[in-house]
Amino acid sequence: xxxxxxxxxEEHNLTSFRAAFRRTFQVFVTTEPSExxxxxxxxxxxxxxxxxxxxxxxxxxxxxxxxxxxxxxVRMLLTGHADIDAVIDAINKGQIYKYISKPWNEAELKRxxxxxxxxxxxxxxxxxxxxxxxxxxxxxxxxxESLISEIxxxxxxxxxxxxSYIETINGAxxxxxxxx
Amino acid sequence: xxxxxxxxxxxxxxxxxxxxSFQASSFAQKYLGSRLEILSTTELNADxxxxxxxxxxxxxxxxxxxxxxxxxxxxxxxxxxxxxxxDAGLSVEIAYATIDSLQVFMVCDGIxxxxxxxxxxxxxxxxxxxxxxxxSFPIPVEDCMKLTCYIRAWSGKQILLPVRVEGSxxxxxxxxxxxxxxxxxxxxxxxxxxxxLFLYFSVKDNNYLQYVLFIIAVGGTQLVxxxxxxxxxxxxxxxxxxxxxxxxxxxSGVFSILFVxxxxxxxxxxxxxxxxxxxxxxxxxxxxILLVLGYFNASYDMINVSALSIVLLVPVSIxxxxxxxxxxxxxxxxxxxxxxAVTVFVLKDFGLIPYNEATLYALPIxxxxxxxxxxxxxxxxxxxxxxxxxxxKEKELNTSLLNEKIQRExxxxxxxxxTERTSELTEMNDSLAETLEDLKSxxxxxxxxxxxxxxxxxxxxxxxxxxxxxxxxxxxTQSLKRDFSDLKEVIQSVAGLQPMSDKLSDELEVVIxxxxxxxxxxxxxxxxxxxxxxxxxAERTAEIVSGLxxxxxxxGNQSSDANINELLTSxxxxxxxxxxxxxxxxxxxxxxxxxxxCQPGKLNQVFMNIITNAAQATMETQLIRSEREVKVRTxxxxxxxxxxxxxxxxxxxxxxxxxxxxxxxxxxxxxxxVGQGTGLGLSIVKGILDDHDATIEITSEIGQGTTFLLSxxx
Numbered sequence: 001x002x003x004x005x006x007x008x009x010e011e012h013n014l015t016s017f018r019a020a021f022r023r024t025f026q027v028f029v030t031t032e033p034s035e036x037x038x039x040x041x042x043x044x045x046x047x048x049x050x051x052x053x054x055x056x057x058x059x060x061x062x063x064x065x066x067x068x069x070x071x072x073x074v075r076m077l078l079t080g081h082a083d084i085d086a087v088i089d090a091i092n093k094g095q096i097y098k099y100i101s102k103p104w105n106e107a108e109l110k111r112x113x114x115x116x117x118x119x120x121x122x123x124x125x126x127x128x129x130x131x132x133x134x135x136x137x138x139x140x141x142x143x144x145e146s147l148i149s150e151i152x153x154x155x156x157x158x159x160x161x162x163x164s165y166i167e168t169i170n171g172a173x174x175x176x177x178x179x180x
Numbered sequence: 181x182x183x184x185x186x187x188x189x190x191x192x193x194x195x196x197x198x199x200x201s202f203q204a205s206s207f208a209q210k211y212l213g214s215r216l217e218i219l220s221t222t223e224l225n226a227d228x229x230x231x232x233x234x235x236x237x238x239x240x241x242x243x244x245x246x247x248x249x250x251x252x253x254x255x256x257x258x259x260x261x262x263x264x265x266x267d268a269g270l271s272v273e274i275a276y277a278t279i280d281s282l283q284v285f286m287v288c289d290g291i292x293x294x295x296x297x298x299x300x301x302x303x304x305x306x307x308x309x310x311x312x313x314x315x316s317f318p319i320p321v322e323d324c325m326k327l328t329c330y331i332r333a334w335s336g337k338q339i340l341l342p343v344r345v346e347g348s349x350x351x352x353x354x355x356x357x358x359x360x361x362x363x364x365x366x367x368x369x370x371x372x373x374x375x376x377l378f379l380y381f382s383v384k385d386n387n388y389l390q391y392v393l394f395i396i397a398v399g400g401t402q403l404v405x406x407x408x409x410x411x412x413x414x415x416x417x418x419x420x421x422x423x424x425x426x427x428x429x430x431x432s433g434v435f436s437i438l439f440v441x442x443x444x445x446x447x448x449x450x451x452x453x454x455x456x457x458x459x460x461x462x463x464x465x466x467x468x469i470l471l472v473l474g475y476f477n478a479s480y481d482m483i484n485v486s487a488l489s490i491v492l493l494v495p496v497s498i499x500x501x502x503x504x505x506x507x508x509x510x511x512x513x514x515x516x517x518x519x520x521a522v523t524v525f526v527l528k529d530f531g532l533i534p535y536n537e538a539t540l541y542a543l544p545i546x547x548x549x550x551x552x553x554x555x556x557x558x559x560x561x562x563x564x565x566x567x568x569x570x571x572x573k574e575k576e577l578n579t580s581l582l583n584e585k586i587q588r589e590x591x592x593x594x595x596x597x598x599t600e601r602t603s604e605l606t607e608m609n610d611s612l613a614e615t616l617e618d619l620k621s622x623x624x625x626x627x628x629x630x631x632x633x634x635x636x637x638x639x640x641x642x643x644x645x646x647x648x649x650x651x652x653x654x655x656x657t658q659s660l661k662r663d664f665s666d667l668k669e670v671i672q673s674v675a676g677l678q679p680m681s682d683k684l685s686d687e688l689e690v691v692i693x694x695x696x697x698x699x700x701x702x703x704x705x706x707x708x709x710x711x712x713x714x715x716x717x718a719e720r721t722a723e724i725v726s727g728l729x730x731x732x733x734x735x736g737n738q739s740s741d742a743n744i745n746e747l748l749t750s751x752x753x754x755x756x757x758x759x760x761x762x763x764x765x766x767x768x769x770x771x772x773x774x775x776x777x778c779q780p781g782k783l784n785q786v787f788m789n790i791i792t793n794a795a796q797a798t799m800e801t802q803l804i805r806s807e808r809e810v811k812v813r814t815x816x817x818x819x820x821x822x823x824x825x826x827x828x829x830x831x832x833x834x835x836x837x838x839x840x841x842x843x844x845x846x847x848x849x850x851x852x853x854v855g856q857g858t859g860l861g862l863s864i865v866k867g868i869l870d871d872h873d874a875t876i877e878i879t880s881e882i883g884q885g886t887t888f889l890l891s892x893x894x
Contacts, residue, residue, distance in 0.1 A: 009760075012652040012713035019659030019706050053644065055760050056805050080644035080757070103651035106658055 312355025336476020521546020
């Protein structure tokens with residue numbers, strides 16, 4: 001089940017959203033931004049949907065608030081009336097993936113959430129893969145370094161050969177190092 | 181015209197008749213000029229006092245009845261042989277009054293028997309007793325062979341010697357006649373004098389005074405010429421006595437010039453004659469100087485020569501007469517008579533016409549007639565004046581009529597001008613009205629655009645406000661369907677249970693298991709929640725629609741009774757979504773607010789405008805959302821017996837400076853960026869409030885907030 005967080009100041013919207021999607025997604029709803037942040041910290045939320053027009057802060061402001069800590073969840077903005085300037089701004093800053101206008105179409109919203117979830121999965125997978133690769137690179141590096149120390153301590157190999165081997169291995173290590 | 185001709189002809193006829201009637205009368209005089217011998221050589225005898233010394237001089241017999249000895253400063257001698265028998269007891273009369281010094285010697289056979297004196301210079305005590313106004317000398321009764329009367333005379337004037345020898349009775353009788361004649365004459369003169377003097381005092385016309393002076397001069401001249409000054413011993417001073425004839429002559433001339441110049445208005449009617457008559461004073465001045473210096477005869481000549489100038493009066497009178505002054509005709513006649521009289525008088529002196537009583541009296545008669553006619557001329561002047569005045573009045577009347585006419589014409593012109601100007605003004609007014617219409621329509625367009633801006637804001641707000649209920653109502657119905665289908669499934673399963681079946685408990689177990697799977701408990705709770713949402717959504721939609729209906733009247737100008745609280749509520753509903761992220765709106769409405777008659781749509785516009793501005797003012801502060809607020813309060817206020825509904829809208833926004841406060845109601849004043857507002861909002865608000873007789877007060881402090889206090893009179 002996809003974990004979806006929906007924040008809106010309108011309680012009825014939350015109720016109907018949960019009623020609509022509780023069978024398909026794991027739905028988290030709240031009217032409070034602070035509660036939303038707590039939910040994000042405690043649950044692997046994949047998709048965050050926020051209403052734009054809220055009394056305490058706007059949807060775009062909310063996204064700006066959570067992005068540093070939770071960059072991965074895919075963000076979608078729900079706007080009552082086409083506050084097009086805010087939307088354009090948000091898209092350009094990379095803060096949102098999609099925007100949805102009220103009243104929402106349930107099927108479309110479902111599709112969008114699923115797409116967003118796929119994007120999240122892809123992003124997460126990429127992250128996993130990347131960390132896997134870097135782990136393997138790191139272990140290879142370690143192995144090569146231990147190999148250098150073995151070569152140094154070995155008596156079977158001549159000093160000339162030792163230097164030649166170490167130079168070759170160091171070249172390999174430098175190749176493995178990720179350019180910063 | 182005929183009148184004057186008749187008068188002139190009549191007077192001339194009278195004059196001629198009088199001359200010849202005198203000639204024919206019983207007291208016709210007999211002058212002895214033909215018996216007189218004149219001493220022609222006059223140079224030797226200046227100091228000769230006695231006729232004895234002159235016995236052997238050459239005496240020349242006179243040709244005339246009355247010898248004219250001329251105007252000489254020398255002593256003159258004449259002698260008359262008398263008959264000692266016939267003439268004894270009679271008197272020698274020298275009928276000439278102006279001989280200044282006269283001595284008569286009666287010489288009997290070469291011996292001077294008597295010597296008598298007369299004349300102006302001789303004191304009365306030494307003078308012979310006069311019989312009448314002329315000197316006369318008694319002829320002594322002597323027994324002598326030859327009785328001769330020697331006359332020695334000197335005068336500062338011309339000397340004539342009209343000599344008669346008559347008895348005393350005859351002389352007295354003639355004297356009486358003369359006295360009567362002159363009495364009449366002076367009577368005429370004095371009455372004319374008094375009459376004109378009286379006229380002068382009543383009319384205050386200087387002409388009369390000048391005429392009076394002229395009369396005095398003329399009368400005086402006749403008085404002295406005929407010796408009445410001495411008859412009545414009027415002049416005691418010998419100095420004056422020698423000069424009195426000259427003086428009256430000079431005065432006659434001067435006063436006649438004065439009178440003529442003024443009477444005929446020469447200055448305006450005949451300027452040239454005015455000048456000439458002015459110059460005529462000069463010879464009289466010389467005559468006066470000569471007289472004072474003692475040149476009596478020269479002075480006398482000068483006076484006579486100057487007097488010739490009276491002929492000038494004929495052309496000048498005619499000229500003035502022709503110029504329309506009818507009194508000049510009388511004047512002309514008067515002077516013509518006088519000139520004729522003078523002519524006759526002078527001709528007589530030179531023996532050209534008989535020297536008799538008629539010719540002798542020509543001068544007084546002529547002067548009397550002249551004075552009378554001139555008096556008539558003055559009378560005519562009064563008539564003339566009357567006529568002139570009448571004419572002037574008529575002229576004045578004509579002028580005023582003309583003026584009236586001109587004024588009427590001017591009035592017509594003026595009216596025309598006024599009409600033209602009025603039509604111009606009307607045109608201008610029309611064009612101004614057109615301009616005003618244009619301006620009004622421009623204003624209407626601006627107001628319209630402001631209204632459209634408000635409507636845009638409004639529709640956006642409403643769209644959003646409607647979006648939420650529509651969103652959760654539509655979404656909830658879908659969820660409800662699903663929830664109900666779950667319930668239906670469970671109910672159908674329960675309905676399919678066979679109560680008597682052995683497997684009831686098992687089947688029931690399946691149903692319960694299914695109910696757990698479907699989380700029916702949660703579903704039931706959810707249904708309640710969803711239904712509550714739908715209900716709320718429907719309510720809110722209805723509320724918004726109702727608010728919209730109120731706002732749909734924004735265009736209408738109809739008045740109706742409305743409750744301010746309701747209007748504010750609807751405005752806040754419409755604004756709710758707009759204000760949601762701007763500020764909290766707190767309301768404090770007085771519960772028993774009466775309805776007021778107003779234009780509700782317009783008031784909504786007012787409230788929306790002020791509340792929106794208030795919320796925006798809070799946005800400009802550093803306050804966070806939960807601290808930003810707009811308070812809207814209504815209350816009923818009693819002030820001095822008047823009731824008001826007060827609406828105050830207070831924000832805790834940035835506040836305004838005094839300058840800004842004074843400008844906010846000005847059209848086009850805006851603090852917003854270009855394209856974000858027309859600047860008309862509050863100016864329209866002011867207009868709407870003015871229409872409602874409502875007042876708006878603003879209190880504001882920078883950094884603290886602003887209060888708009890609206891008072892609606894009930």
